[in-house]
Amino acid sequence: MPQESLCSTATADSMPLLPSLSHTKLLHWKVRIFLQALLVFVKLRPNHAIVGISWSRGRARKCPQNSLWSATNYGQDIIVGVIDTGIWPESPGFDDSVFTPKPTRWKGTCVGVPCNKKLIGAQYFLRGNEAQRGPIKPPEQRSPRDVAGHGTHVASTAAGMPVSGANKDGQASGVAKGGAPLARLAIYKVIWNEVVVDADLLAAIDAALTDGVDVINLSLGKKISTAPYFAYLQDALSIGGFHAVQAGVPVIVAGGNEGPAGYTVVNIAPWVLTVAASTVDRYISSYVVLGDNQVFSGVSWSRSSLPANRSYPLVYAADISAVSNITAATLCLPGTLNLAKAQGKIVLCRSGQNDGDDKGETVRRAGGAGMIMENPKNLRSEAKSSLPATHVGSKAAEAIYDYIQRTQSPVVSLTLGRTQLGYKPAPVMGSFSSRGPNTITPDILKPDVTAPGVEILAAWTGLKGSQFEFESGTSMASPHVTGVAALLRSLYPRNARNAWSVAAITSAIMTTATIQDNEKSIIKDYNFRTATPFQFGNGHIVPNAAADPGLVYGAGAQDYAEFLCTTGYSSSTIQQVLGVAASCNTAIRRGCDLNRPSVAISNLRGQISVWRSVTFVGRSPATFQIYISEPPGVGVRANPSQLSFTSYGETAWFQLSFTVRQPSSDYSFGWFVWSDGIRQVRSSIAVQGISTASVAVE
Template sequence: MERMRFSVLFLLCCLLTCKSANALEKKTYIVHTSKSSMPSRFTQPQLWYDSSLNSVSDSAKIIYTYETIIHGFSARLTEEEARALETQEGILSVLPELRYELHTTRTPEFLGLDNSAAFQPESDSDADIVIGVLDTGVWPESKSFDDTGLGPVPPGWKGECEEGTNFKPATSCNRKLIGARFFARGYEANFGPVDQSKESRSPRDDDGHGTHTATTAAGAAVSDASLFGYAVGTARGMAARARVAAYKVCWMGGCFSSDILAAMETAIGDGVDVMSLSLGGSNADYYRDSVAIGAFSAMQRGIFVSCSAGNAGPNQYTLSNVAPWITTVGAGTLDRDFPAYVRLGNGKNFSGASLYSGKPLPEKSLPLIYAGNATNMTSGNLCMVGTLIPDKVAGKIVLCERGINPRVQKGYAVRDAGGFGMILANTAANKEELVADAHLLPATGVGQRTGDVIKDYIFTDSNPTATILFGGTKVGIQPSPIVSAFSSRGPNAITPQILKPDLIAPGVNILAGWSGNVGPTGLPVDSRRVPFNIISGTSMSCPHVSGLAALIKGAHPRWSPAAVRSALMTTAYTVYKNGQMLQDVATGKPSTPFDHGAGHVDPPKALDPGLIYDISTTDYLNFLCALNYTHAQISSLSKTNFTCNDDEKYLVADLNYPSFAVPFTNAGDGVSTLKYRRTLTNVGAPATYKVSVVPPSESVKIVVEPEELSFSEENEKKVYTVSFSSVQSVSLGTSFARLEWSDGKHVVRSPIAISWT
């Protein structure tokens, strides 16, 4: 008994000692301060920092003092000391330092590419994959096109490096950037000759967008990359060993169908394996849509085509590029942020986002004014150039609202009128989504709720003041990813039975290569030049998927474009590690398949999906027959003499798509049943898969037949059907579920979106 009592006491002592040791353990913390709130007894920030630190610790020393990236310092503190410091006047936050591997785009780490043995090292076959990027051209001097370590150009490559204004093939192309062409005839037919004083009549990218997308897809690794010190690290594209071929189809006046089709045709002939198009806008039938037409031809030749979903969210029915032979990509966030804090004169603090890197604001808070009170224009709240009254704005921080003109241009309008800073508030269209910008004056973007609070403060306080403090780069943001508000949403307005977008990928605040001929904001007044830029859009998420497709094609060279897309879709995730559903920043609620499609890409799992939903050219032709397309319309898409068989029943629901969109039409009483037919191909070892529907639907009876599929060899195919039954007289709006096949190792997921009209 005494021995047992001694053991218990010893264990308790150990536990108390361990707890005490953990409490005393020091870690590095970053202390963000409001410089304008420095107590008046201090004449210098350094004295304030020393005094604050000494008040909570006898031994802590300042590691660094920050004056431009943030106002504040770093120090080694215990958790208790950090909590005590955070309660002091003028301290915005005390944040623990994070240990991480730096990646400028961060997406390789965020997507698990750096942690997957399957991608380390990349196989030599990846270097034989060519990604064709149709965009604004290319800036060949970017370090992201360094060809060090690459072997000869793939032997099947037939492309060229075209000479043009400011573009010499001998010095522009190499073993990385193996092709560069430009297509301007359609543009010039509309606007006359290219104005070469403003843009190069050549593959050269004077805009930046094309270089950004190309390097996101396949940029070589570049160390010490950043934008003005933000997101410092090593930048690389998704398929860093793949080759790039640039096709310039977009000019200052836009991207014209004739040029796009010519470029797609040329790219097919050149021998690209993947085609990436971060452009769109057509909501026409497939046979009227140039991108859909070109993509069909590419698909026929085994070329994977990835397109952006569009930036017209969060409204429904806003998608572009919805043809089922195109992989349509929406946008989500990374776990990285660029915080910039607003501190009001009443002591309240708010967090926003900014990439401003210039001279900070004065130490004292400045007068704050609402733009709508500083103009005679009815839309003066939008801070359009020339609308602000200098006498009312000079020396002040101006609260502007988003809409119509570019975000950074609003700051220029404030600066042009003599303003010292800008707070850019979201409206109902953007809600709480924060997109960081490289502003031309001290500025930060804030969400709608924050903007409303600041506006109320301006209207109710007799002397409103504010300041803005910049927090640099922060990683580990949770939850992430979140579906961006701007990402275009379903349902599919052209074919409701096909769920779009297909999936989402990183598209918010993405850093990649940039043109040396334009500033990071793209505005004529921006004279800054940068090798890398941070921008947002589904234009950024599209090349992520293009690069991932190149990796998968390198590992599985015989897979069709539909097989590659299926692997990406059925392994995508819709649940965070904590079990919560993916969020939608536009609503603050869980997102739906109309927002995220199959979910967020998970590349390591996509390499080994277990089963795939394959689709052949004939399957797509049968799909066109189900749409009642005429022979001429089908021919315009397929370039074949295919004719629909009048004796055969074609069903859109039979297209072997990896997702299910089930639109019911209420047409009276009774039960309506829609049946979908699917074929699964085994691409793994022999296995038996069992089906489940998650969660079980209460509004629709879902029956899968058979409930079990056994595969005895690779490439074996099995057919199953899904019946959806609903009472027609009940209008329920929408309902969502997932169909999952699992063998215990693989989970093959398909989203289900049910709607009633």
Template sequence: MPVAFPWCTSSSLSAMTKSGVIAIIFLSALLSLIRSCFSAQVYVVYMGSKKNSRNDGGLSQDHQILAAVHNGSIEEAQASLVYSYNKCFRGFAAKLTEDQALKMAEMPGIISVFRNLKRTLHTTHSWDFMGLNFNDSMETSGFSMKNQENVIIGFIDTGIWPESPSFSDERMPPVPSRWRGVCQGGESFSNYSCNKKVIGARYYIGGYEAEQEMVEEPLNFVKSENFRSPRDSSGHGSHTASIAAGHYVHDVNYNGLAAGRARGGAPMARIAVYKACWESGCYDADLLAAFDDAIKDGVDIISVSLGPESPQGDYFNDAISIGSFHAVSNGIVVVSSTGNAGTRGSATNLAPWMFTVAASSTDRDFVSYVRLGNGVSLKGVSLNTDQMNGSVPTILASEANAGYFTPYQSSFCLDSSLNETKIRGKVVVCWHSGSSSESRFAKSLVVKEAGGVGMILIDNRGDDVAVPFIIPAATIGREAGNIVLSYVNRTRGPMSLILPAKTVLGTRPSPRVAAFSSRGPNSLNPEILKPDIMAPGLNILAAWSPAAKKLKFNIVSGTSMACPHVTGLVALIKAVHPDWSPAAIRSAVMTTATVLNKNRRAITEDPNGKKANPFDYGSGFPVPERILNPGLVYDAHSSDYKDFLCSIGYDNNSLQQITGDNSSCTQATSPASNLNYPSISVPNLKSSISIRRTLTNVGKASSIYQAVVHPPMGISVTVIPKYVAFSSYGQKINFTVNLRVTAPSNDYVFGSLSWKSADARVNSPLVVRVVTPGTGLI
């Protein structure tokens, strides 16, 4: 596979020198270029599947390979090695110059060489909202949930706070004998910190520390409370684990908000922790080591609420895609988040072997009203419960700029941007750009430090994310923001009052697609629809780390929180159907989902309230009562993913290295749209096409299904055969979907295909884009 290292070749350096770049203005650029070419950085070297289970020679082989780019020195090779991956796939991470990495990429047996990039972290009323309820006998929809105790979920995240009541092992039986993991001790975490609930814990820091060494900024464990152990210092890992598999906890709330009982989707499932995420993110080298161990330890599911920045690179230059490929090849379901960019085409974790989750709202809001001096009340969101004594003078941050900051810059309430004399004792109106990297809490801190007593935050994106501000404050959308701006600009002595937040249920149609949730189409292979599904991710209450805030439970938003909701559902399916493949389990969730909200109307998207589509929610919103008996599934196995890789350009050599077997690409490779996926996406329809799929019967042995089509606008759709009749469990039947253009459109159009029987309805979204001369993909 090609590996791109811009500029750092002898020819490019020579060309720059010969061009006579002598002027001082260019000399520093040349020196910087040379420094980047010859200074060491951390790279991941991926060598594909491990062909056998023997570990012999793995480490020594890595040293030999590294020695080849270190002038034959084994000592230098050993010093440069960060990780050796040899449990379930082959490869290593090492400190290399770009020139050395280039040479290594050309060696036989190397599939890819890529920089140790940082991945970003993408959370109980939500389960009641989804309709998941267990009765006293641990049954739902006629199926027993008692086998949850034999399901092991691996969380690759920021670790865990094992003392949280969400991770109690009360009434849990002994750990399954098949478990091969460990409870790794470390700072503030002993070998006895695990229990019958949290049955294993490991941590990985080599890739992170190597990066810090490169920039001479070692991780300060004392200052940041970044425990060198599986203990969670940020709260994110504890939050996600408790959403999916947290034990029952009564009388939970956040400062009086969201009061009730907390629980995970699979409250009796086991938790295995793989801490690979630290102060500023999760590095590829550490993530691959976590995947390697999780597969070997014997987990059933891996949940990864993190991912690459958009646009995502090639599958085998991405640690999560690589790790998940080998996990799925070993029968492990990998559930991931789609990202928080909120824009079209920004979805990540795009590999077809992964189960990728978008974020939705529930029917619960945390409402804080802003009451203006003219009597107008505006609805905002907040987690702040402080009471203001009364209305106070109000000022726009742009009118109180300080120092070298322009009015525009100060309008965003940047650090040190506000004039304390003008701000003191006032409510300040600030702007938020909508970027997930921009802290709303930090803005309230800036206002407080400047002497402000309250903040009205106008959010460009209007994503309804509630934040625990440090002073009375509320976030409002752009429309309400315009009302505030008009009032303040036209009023002499404007006043405002911010009321404490309250928990409000059922005020708006739900679920809605969260404004921050990343959308499709799939930027790598639009023939595969991503995201796959949508689940609650807005303002979710779950367990937290007291090291991050003095809280046992916290309310957080993101697709990171949506991911473990689906992880919990997957665990329930695994408990009832332990022999189902990862693809069959994903299909069961996707094909039983709904595209209607609780009012039986089409799901909409925030903030504009427009009708949502499969790029926003994939197959829709899960219906837990249907997932255990989906009737039919679209199954897929390693051979199907191999065919997919062939269809997108992988050759025999690359394929065999990745899979570790004698797989080969046939001359008549099937197009990528023919992967047996629960959704159908055709991004380049010119006139007509035939798409093939295979149904597997997992319902009644004797059953008949009819194809019901809602065609995309301008597309004729016929299904052959229109009826399928099954006579046994596990029977497979092929069918063909013929699509023909009748009226070209300028963009993607959406429809659906359902297989309907007396007992089940198996739904798939249809996504089509007509390509006419002179147009391309969006």
């Protein structure tokens, strides 16, 4: 993908606009929206979600007194808005038995499903969808009821009540609970048969702001491989998100499920918090028992299991090839297995090219009873399968292969084990999690953070036979961060003396994130190579640390409007769409100058300096020292290198200077951290230093 010039993007001012929107002008929104000829489809990627031993399935234990849960009474009375596929209100995670009456500030309604003191609002929006696609078709229902399961899963992850004994087929049994269990839920259904139209999305965001939600979760996004990704003021989520932030409401969004390729991250406006997906330390053990009594342990995320203590014929995929390309059959690529020879057997597949889910589907379509997959490093984000399957390491796979070759009638049984904790390394990035660089503004680093999003257990629609389900995707990671944002909003409420802005909440979550896994190494990518900020942003969320970050980076509507000037929009266009005056003649000239808790610089020639400001949010005077891990080939200097604060709310500026030492067309990565010896305020750096020769920036 071609890069734009230093700290800039292509001109966008000549592109057609979505309507001007203001959260104070509800009727104007809806009239203009439905008169628009532009009704853009937002295709959802299949909802492969990511969740593990997050708060959504943990052991019952006493909450520490200094935790964010304790400090906020589990997010009591914060209103979480979920814009998604709807809700299954009968799920036990939405029980209201411990709740007081609805907050008096709540202005929303409930239509078509039973609400209560926990689930205080439910609405649906489909006029735009039906105008474009015609009447909705079964199994969809003209109500907020969730027939897909996605919205229910997301809502319970963000704010579900504790449910004892939650499990899926006996696995991961424990107490399921959301990030802000005592928060209220407001549901806005906009996704119909995996499609949402911009008009419906904008109307839902408008309704949520009018109703009085405190935080919004949007686990949806365009599929960048099949549809153009519109610039900021042509994208409904971006526009609606701006108005939410303007109203003081954080917007948490899924970063997309089109990894591991680069340039795939979506929902990349700098005013929304974009979330990647990573694993947790939970896994389900499985055992391969051969006919000669050899036993090999492995990992399984299969959606089904075989009868206990029953043996099945075992074959090597290459030995039942239906094609001349034996290598393709060895890898269990689609259509490569002989149906007659695979029928009723367990097939050994080698690793490579396609993931475990695809290999399992190949075996299933060929009539196989199950699969053993060679998985050199137990790549857990690819361990899911549509039929009974066990993933084993390369040594075990070789031993199983040898057994097949020397045995006339090899047999095997697959025994599903039990849920195990303490898997290492964790977290690991999900292979599907979309990655940077940012396709519109490379100088805005996206995604922002990563959170649990692989095999997350949460509530499910009652139409599909189970109250709980494992799902994977950035859709599942996003509500984890939404739960944290809800708790922070409870701790620092709007209209209070210690109120935090949306940018402060975002900053606290980002700068307290960690880049270390449970082996104290840098977080790994799905292939066990070291991950980068293009995969994990600022790192994996640490909720308790976010309550006391020490310093926060601030930005508001005016800053974002002036940032849009750097992307080619004129002052009049910004005023028309966002209702904010921006003087593009005097605004910041480069996207990398926007005051964000990370730094990205593309096409750097020679040297450049960027400015940042931080606000002190500590309780007592403190002095912070900067520590820098330079990106390879790029020198970084800070001025000043020390910041001292005496009172809450005090602000200080600093400058970061970047110098190319060894040119490269590739990005290199580093970080800087402000520390007072107690708190670590860390920011990721991504720099593409292409030349040591400087160029003038006008």
